[in-house]
Amino acid sequence: MSDRIVQLHFPPxxxxxxxxxxxxxxxxxxxxxxxxxxxxxxxxxxxVAQDGRLGGLVRIAESTGARVLSELGYVHRNRxxxxxxxxxxxxxxxxxxxxxxxxxxxxxxxxxxVLYQQAAMDRPWTRVLLExxxxxxxxxxxxxxxxxARHSVLTMVSPAAAVRLxxxxxxxxxxxxxxxxxxxxxxxxxxxxxxVGTAFFEKGGVEAVQALRAVRGTHDVTMDLVSYVPPxxxxxxxxxPGLTVHRPGGADLIQRLYAQSDVLLFPSHMDTFGxxxxxxxxxxxxxxxxxxxxxxxxxxxxxxxxxxxxxxxxFGVDTVLRFxxxxxxxxxxxxxxxxxxxxxxxxxxxxxxxxxEEPGLxxxxxxxxxxxxxxxxxSIERRRxxxxxxYDAAAR
Numbered sequence: 001m002s003d004r005i006v007q008l009h010f011p012p013x014x015x016x017x018x019x020x021x022x023x024x025x026x027x028x029x030x031x032x033x034x035x036x037x038x039x040x041x042x043x044x045x046x047x048v049a050q051d052g053r054l055g056g057l058v059r060i061a062e063s064t065g066a067r068v069l070s071e072l073g074y075v076h077r078n079r080x081x082x083x084x085x086x087x088x089x090x091x092x093x094x095x096x097x098x099x100x101x102x103x104x105x106x107x108x109x110x111x112x113x114v115l116y117q118q119a120a121m122d123r124p125w126t127r128v129l130l131e132x133x134x135x136x137x138x139x140x141x142x143x144x145x146x147x148x149a150r151h152s153v154l155t156m157v158s159p160a161a162a163v164r165l166x167x168x169x170x171x172x173x174x175x176x177x178x179x180x181x182x183x184x185x186x187x188x189x190x191x192x193x194x195x196v197g198t199a200f201f202e203k204g205g206v207e208a209v210q211a212l213r214a215v216r217g218t219h220d221v222t223m224d225l226v227s228y229v230p231p232x233x234x235x236x237x238x239x240x241p242g243l244t245v246h247r248p249g250g251a252d253l254i255q256r257l258y259a260q261s262d263v264l265l266f267p268s269h270m271d272t273f274g275x276x277x278x279x280x281x282x283x284x285x286x287x288x289x290x291x292x293x294x295x296x297x298x299x300x301x302x303x304x305x306x307x308x309x310x311x312x313x314x315f316g317v318d319t320v321l322r323f324x325x326x327x328x329x330x331x332x333x334x335x336x337x338x339x340x341x342x343x344x345x346x347x348x349x350x351x352x353x354x355x356x357e358e359p360g361l362x363x364x365x366x367x368x369x370x371x372x373x374x375x376x377x378x379s380i381e382r383r384r385x386x387x388x389x390x391y392d393a394a395a396r
Contacts, residue, residue, distance in 0.1 A: 006391055007086040007101070008033035009078070011094055015108070016275060017174040018092055024175055024380045026388030031090075032083045066115045066327040073123030075130050076113055087395045088140075099138045102394045106143035106172065109272035110152040111321055119324040121156065131161045134168075140394035143172040145273050146294035152272075152319035170390060173298070175383035176278040178373055179258070183284040183366035186262050190220040190242075191356040194261035194285070196276050197268060198248055200227045202314075202329065204267030207340040209240060211265075211348035216242050219356040223265070224257050258283040262362065263305075263355055266295075267348060269337060270314040270329075274298065282373045286365035288351050293319060298378065304368035306354065308347040312336055 006029050010018065019038055025031055080089050080096040080103060089096065089103035093112050096103055107113075113130060114120035121127065134142070134157065142165070144150040150169050154162045193212065197203025205227050212223045222242045229237060229245055237245050246253060264280035266289045273294045277287050287305035289295045292313050299305040314329065316322055323330055355362050372378045 003028055003030040004088075004391075004395065005030060005032050005083065005086040007031075007083040007089045008035070008038075009080055009089050009091040009094065009096070009103075010035045010038075011078070011092065014038070014092055017176075017278075020174065020176050020380070021383075023177055024384045024387065026384050026391060028388065029391055032086060063327045066117055067119070067325055070115060070117030070120040070325065071123075073120050073126035073129075074114065075120070075126060075133060076115055077133060088391050090391075095133045095139070097133075099136070102138055102140045104141040104143055104390060104394055105139065106145065107149060107153075108145050109149050109315070109319070110144075110156050113156075116321065116326050117324070118321040118326070122324070127157065131157050134165055135161065140168065141170050141390050142168050143170055143390065145172070145174055146297045147171050148293035148297065148319055149272065155319055170386070172383060172386045172390070173377055174273070174275070174278060175378055175380045176282045176373055177380055178370070179255075179279070179282040180284040180370070183363070183370040184262060184286075185366070186359055186362050190222045191352065191362075192260060192262045193221060193223040193265050193288075193352060194257055194263070194280070195223060195225045195227070195265050196254065196257075197227050197266075199270070200229055200233070201334050201337040202268070202270045203227065204269060204337075205229070205233075206338055207267050207345050207348055208265055209237065209243065210340065210345045211267075211352060212242060213240070214345060214349040215352045215356070219353050221352055221356050224261065226254065226257065254279075258285065261285060263288060263352075265348070265352070267308075269312050271295075272315060278373070278378055281369040281378060284366050284370045286355070286362065286369045288348065288355075292317070298372075300368065300372070303365070304372050305365055306351040308351050309344065311341060311344040 008031050014035060077097040078094045080099040082100040086101060089099060089101050091103055091105040093107050095105060095113060142153060144153060150171050195208045215221050224244050224246060226246045226248055237243060264285050264287045266274055266277055266287055268274060277298050280287055281304060287299045289299045289305060289307055290310035291307040292310040293315060299307060301307040314322060
């Protein structure tokens with residue numbers, strides 16, 4: 001009996017998790033897709049930030065469009081077109097309108113269905129339309145990337161709809177292939193911390209620098225920071241002891257930094273999952289991250305990394321966006337991110353200090369991070385097994 005076909009349905013710019021998905025094809029199934037970013041291993045997946053006047057105009061147009069659509073109560077849907085011979089459609093973070101086949105949709109957070117604009121939920125018809133889409137009998141399963149994302153779906157619908165949706169929800173974490181042969185072993189010299197985040201303020205660049213400054217008073221720690229640093233911060237960071245700033249420059253730069261770092265610091269305020277966390281673990285690096293939503297699931301505190309208290313998160317503990325509009329984030333919010341509290345910075349610095357002074361702790365966490373990807377919840381094999389069960393059930 002030949003393998004059945006799953007058609008992969010993508011938006012124009014796809015998340016890098018789907019390149020890894022091509023290595024997690026379940027037994028008895030094969031994928032069909034035509035997205036160039038996945039057909040060519042050297043092509044970019046997600047669009048990167050644009051600089052200059054053109055980039056600024058694009059960002060203004062996108063934010064204006066998102067605001068207008070959200071005030072109209074827009075629910076984002078695509079039309080699915082069946083591939084010849086396909087049995088199921090696997091849609092990447094998009095609901096389908098009049099899907100010609102049974103389909104499943106995976107999602108980082110439910111707010112993507114309204115373009116990450118909470119304002120859309122102020123319109124009574126938005127919830128009605130969203131529930132109609134989610135309860136469509138052609139949508140067989142929703143696959144949130146985390147239990148936090150699962151909760152985000154249930155908070156966007158009525159209690160009655162939530163009860164009907166429960167059987168469709170199956171938490172399936174993204175997976176990634178190992179990128180190292182063994183967990184990271186600390187060599188002599190300083191603890192080398194890596195920070196990766198294109199949006200400097202939203203990804204936690206300020207507290208990362210301040211925590212480095214605080215911990216260097218007592219410990220030998222250095223940091224490589226990869227980000228688009230705002231002009232008013234460039235000169236001050238150039239003079240920061242122990243800090244090396246890198247402008248984002250493609251996969252080669254990131255791979256080199258993963259290979260020479262000891263730990264990833266990921267103090268993001270905005271991420272609902274954090275793919276860079278998976279990348280770091282695939283290289284055998286433990287992760288330092290805030291104790292918030294999906295990060296509490298991907299980073300097991302004391303096992304694959306260390307967590308610290310969260311501050312000024314874009315999503316509340318109830319998984320709901322804190323602001324009506326988030327593209328771009330409110331100026332007042334970004335200004336708040338410029339001034340993290342002393343206790344928050346101290347909490348990050350304390351976890352960095354623990355790794356610097358306890359080699360045994362670092363070794364244990366690096367092993368835990370490596371195992372999470374090799375055979376644990378972030379492994380290709382785990383995702384493959386879950387998707388086989390889901391595709392089989394969806395195609396019945």
